[in-house]
Amino acid sequence: MKSALFLSAAVAAALSLAACSKATTDNARADAAAAVNTAQDAAAGPVGQMSAQTIGSHDTPSFVANxxxxxMYEVEAGKMAQARGKAADVKAFGKMMADGHTATTAxxxxxxxxxxxxxxxxxxxxRQGLLDNLKAASDADFDRVYVDQQVAAHQEALTLLTGYAANGDNAGLKGFAAKTAPAVQMHLDKANGMKTAMK
Incomplete structure (x- = not known):
């Protein structure tokens, strides 16, 4: 009887340790994945900014594509923010992005x-990588990841629009860029304000 009880206790302890070890391993994997995604997002901003400053600022096909x-990125990210955001201002910003960027697309x-x-x-x-990283963000980290991406995305968009408004070779698209840039600046200011409030 004592040996059966001892054996049961040993098995329970081993299972408990295995579960704890698995949870620790899963947490370590999640932390590593989050770190990789953060690094990818951080690298995506300067790459986009460089593209917007160079070819996108004067080349019509590149401007239209970017x-x-x-x-497209803003609409999808905005929908995610409305669904997953924790803070009311993040949800409201997501709605503003989805609505505003649907309108500029049209x-x-x-x-x-x-x-x-x-x-x-x-x-x-x-940009698909940014959305994938946003989807992969934990619930606790979602608002921060979204806002960080929004700051970088709006800096890039503002550079693209102001550059094409000044240097583009198509009058209609130059007018669109000049008209849209102030709204993007307002979005950037709001995203920067949310980022500061989160610190």
Whole structure:
């Protein structure tokens, strides 16, 4: 009887240790994945900024492609923020992004067509990676990840729009860029304000 009791206690202890070890391993994997995603997001910002400053600032096909993908990313990320955001201002910002960037997509389409351009139907790898990282964010980290991405995305979009408004070669799209830039600046200011409040 004593040996059976001892054996049961030993088995229970071993199972408990195994479960604890698995939980520790799972937590370590989740932490490592989150660190990789944060590094990817941090690298995506400067890459986009460089692209916006160079070719996107004057090349019409590049401007149309990047402006369209920026809108697609913002709409999808905004929907996620409405569904998963914890803070009321994050949810409200997500709605503003989804609505605002749906409207700019509709406004740009005929201008792009008049310029002989067809906006892409899907995101590039960099922006899809941002969405994937946002989806993978833990509930506790979601608001911070979203806001960090929003600051970088709006800095890039503002650079793209102001650059094309100044240097673009299509009058209709230049007007669109000039008209849209102040709204993007307002979005950037709001995202920076949320980021500061989170610190």
């Amino acid at each position: 402006a369209a993908m920026s809108d 406004e740009m389409k005929p201008l792009a067509a008049a310029a002989g351009q067809t906006p892409p139907a899907a995101l590039d790898e960099r």
